[in-house]
Amino acid sequence: MALNDSIRYHKGALFIDALAVESIVSETATPVYIYSLGRVLENYRRLAAAFAPLNAKLHYSVKANGNLGIVSALINAGAGFDCVSGGEILRALTAGAAAADIVFAGVGKTEAEIAYALRQGVGWLNVENPGELQHIQAAAEASGREAVQVALRFNPQVAAKTEPAIATGHGAAKFGMTAAFVQRLLARQAAFPRVKIAGIHLHIGSQLGDIAATRSAIKKALELIRPHPHIKTINIGGGFPVAYQPGEKLPSLRGFARALEPLLRGYRVLLEPGRCIVADAGILVATVLYVKEQAERLFYIVDASMTELLRPALYGAYHEIVPLRQTEARRARAQVVGPVCESTDVLARERLLPRLQAGDRIAILTAGAYGMAMASNYNARPRPAEILVRGNRWWLGRRREAWADLLQYEEPLGMKKTLSGPELC
Secondary structure: OOOOOOEEEEOOEEEEOOEEHHHHHHHHOOOEEEEEHHHHHHHHHHHHHHOHHHOOEEEEEHHHOOOHHHHHHHHHHOOEEEEOOHHHHHHHHHHOOOHHHEEEOOOOOOHHHHHHHHHHOOOEEEEOOHHHHHHHHHHHHHHOOOOEEEEEEEOOOOOOOOOHHHEOOOOOOOOOEOHHHHHHHHHOHHHOOOEEEEEEEOOOEOOOOOHHHHHHHHHHHHHHHOOOOOOOEEEOOOOOOOOOOOOOOOOOHHHHHHHHHHHHOOOEEEEOOOHHHHHHHEEEEEEEEEEEEEOOEEEEEEOOOOOOOOHHHHHOOOOOEEEOEOOOOOEEEEEEEOOOOOOOOEEEEEEEEEOOOOOOEEEEOOOOOOOHHHOOOHHHOOOOEEEEEEOOEEEEEEOOOOHHHHHOOOOOOOOOOOOOOOOOO
């Protein structure tokens, strides 16, 4: 099973840290996300230790999970932050991050976002388009910034061995710039006197199990910047894998780092991990609403859906599913589906699970990354609560949305009245 030291069975009950999951959800209802802060910090420290010989600075990728409690805990652990929007910058700053410890990335930064980042004093901008340098130069002049530190995102045209939907370094990807574009910008540095091109950035994808592809990309980047000795920072992104399926083998983080050490000596190294820090620290708990058997298929219809966890519908991602209490009930192949009116609202297909009944609860594992971060209000569904656990304590990290929250920014045409209804929280 895809369980770990923090999320495990104890005397037949599923625990997160020192608390039975059932004891938490009996007070919070479902669906609900629950995160182990202890596991988050353990993962962060393991990654930091693996790359310590490179003196790498870790910038947590906020897009993986921007819960303010998680971000705050990582600030206290010494992390910097990788943000891909103005909203993520605001989130990191609100949690207490120093602006200088933020890297602003993203393939489509708006002029307003760039101006906001500079006003806040963000430490780095990863540039993905030639036109960005013009916007950064203009924003620097307007804000009085003398030298804005940037890294050029290089697309090395390396096909990583990963799920195609999360590969970012191949030639057909929208991310980064080819060698020809990067060379052109480096030749025109004098045209942007308030922009300091101090780094090269690359990110070839997520769930990278192939160290060779990363080495190849770094070698290409080093060759590209060789004529520019003032570029001393290499940002190699994130992409470190996690195990979603039982028995899945992963390359060791220390082995990954050791393979890169000979290439990166003499350079300042930045990393932007997200998934490998939070994924296996979180679960999504759901309740079985109905059991349906038809057309020789067994369906468990649960109260979580693609609006809570999009990854299975988006690109067929696998998440292990377990009951909150171990049982000797015979197992059967089942489809775990949500209530959303889409045929793709399937959380698991043909999964061998114990026979469940209406009212039983399940945990969807390894859901701490790109779960709540990608949640939506489709079908006018309120987003779930988020719970943080540390040892034998838990607290509300984000309250469950109510129906009324879905209407707060809207008003019926020509009407001025407040609609009332039941609060589902």
